[in-house]
Amino acid sequence: MSHYSNDRGVRAGEGALLFGVSRTKINYRIMSFIRIKKALSGEMGIGTQVTVRGWVRTRRDSKAGFSFINVHDGSSFDAIQVVAPAELHNYSSEVQKLTAGCAVECAGTLVESAGRGQQYEIQASEVNVVGWVEDPDTYPIQPKRHSFEFLREVAHLRPRTNTFSAVTRVRHVAAQAIHRFFHERGYFWINTPIITASDAEGAGDMFRVSTLDLSNLPLDNAGKIDFSQDFFARETFLTVSGQLNVEGYCLSMSNVYTFGPTFRAENSNTSRHLAEFWMVEPEIAFADLDDLADLAEAFLKYIFAAVLEECPDDMAFFEQRIEPEAINRLRKFSEAPFIRLDYEEAIEILKNASQKFKYPAEWGLDLQTEHERYLTEQHFNAPVVVMNYPTEIKAFYMRLSDDERTVAALDVLAPGIGEIIGGAQREERLDVLERRMDELDLDKESYKWYLELRKYGTVPHAGFGLGFERLVSYITGMANIRDVIPYPRVPGRADF
């Protein structure tokens, strides 16, 4: 068995290529490998022998006979400083040639730092170069400010920066908090299908899934494409929402949620849209719109509290360098009750606003971005839940009010990000649902299974969708949604 192997199976002590693996061998029986987060945590005793592995941020040489190497491994915001003495056998041959991005393995003694700027550092007895940077002149990640636009072009290397490693940790903590929130409350995580045959949910344009030969499409007698010859013997697409599927599990498991990738083939070129993103969709049984608003509020507050608690260093960075209000607004969000109001009241507020709008606020029209911004950023300066929208502007599955003018829909609007959650109480009455589908000219046959849920033990239920990247964007203050997902997919771009 190997004391040392990384994901690619590289082994220390094997090979001696110039830009390959170093000859240096570390005695792993003595040195215990730890993540940098732990080394910096204060849990380790001073004088402990440790080994850290990671990538070089910077190297500074001192002619007093040593070099400072800043090493990061993703585990924490801070890098650890390794003090490499000139006595190391590979000091001039390797250590002094280290540049940003080199992969190293450093063994030594954990000591209190003699310099300012960090509490602990490693007095190295071994510095093993695992992987060189072959052409330091062109290594894109330098210890300086880079534009996010540039870093998007090197999406495979940007997690080596402070910003993107912090985003990555926050994203992870938020995702874990989401699962924990639901698990603690008895919700079940339902993995709804990625590939779907229903093409008329009205949630937007869909990506086609097909194994047909595009240069030689089979045609039927009418001259149309014969999808019966396709892989699934029908037209199929990537999902735009797991909601309809998860409703089935809601009406048996009671409280459920989906959390998975979602795809929209819309030509949306904004800082808030992705063609591939992750969506959280809880669905609760025996519940109405107020229950749903309660859930949305408790949910968001839980996530924010978890991130503030678990990522203090990363949030401090975002506050300092990205969005000065990053921490304050999460605290405020967590403490104050959400403002709840009817769509009708929202329209009244907008009509009475001193501010001029480019688009009119009129009952029956959807709220424009400028309206949402006014409500959350100017009028309330708080998250706002707008409820009960006009029937005409919402989807067929939303529950119709008694006067039929409105449906039980809600949007959660957040300052600086706009709509972060959209949801509704579902129409549980079979006759009403069928009538709505007829009015909208939907094919009831393809929704047969969905209608059956109203036939066999139907109950009032409700659910919402939360764009996970929008949430991470709000938490971190990262203005462009392309910078909170590892490899963004947008119109005209699917690199990496």
Add this chain to the structure above:
RNA sequence: UCCCCAGUAGCUCAGUUGGUUAGAGCGGGUGACUGUUAAUCACUAGGUCGGCAGUUCGAGUCUGUCCUGGGGAGCCA
């Protein structure tokens, strides 16, 4: 898809009313110095000024067009 803005060194940018060999900082290399920490100092290498076409004696600079990126809008999460 629509409206606006931008594209100059590996990166971040400057470049005047069109005018000689296009500049700086960071990063790279070499050297000096230093418990340094976006270190500092000196020297050095590095550019088809996004592509194409045009106006002009002369274009990084003006015009057209295409490409790429950004901001805003629509659609939405």
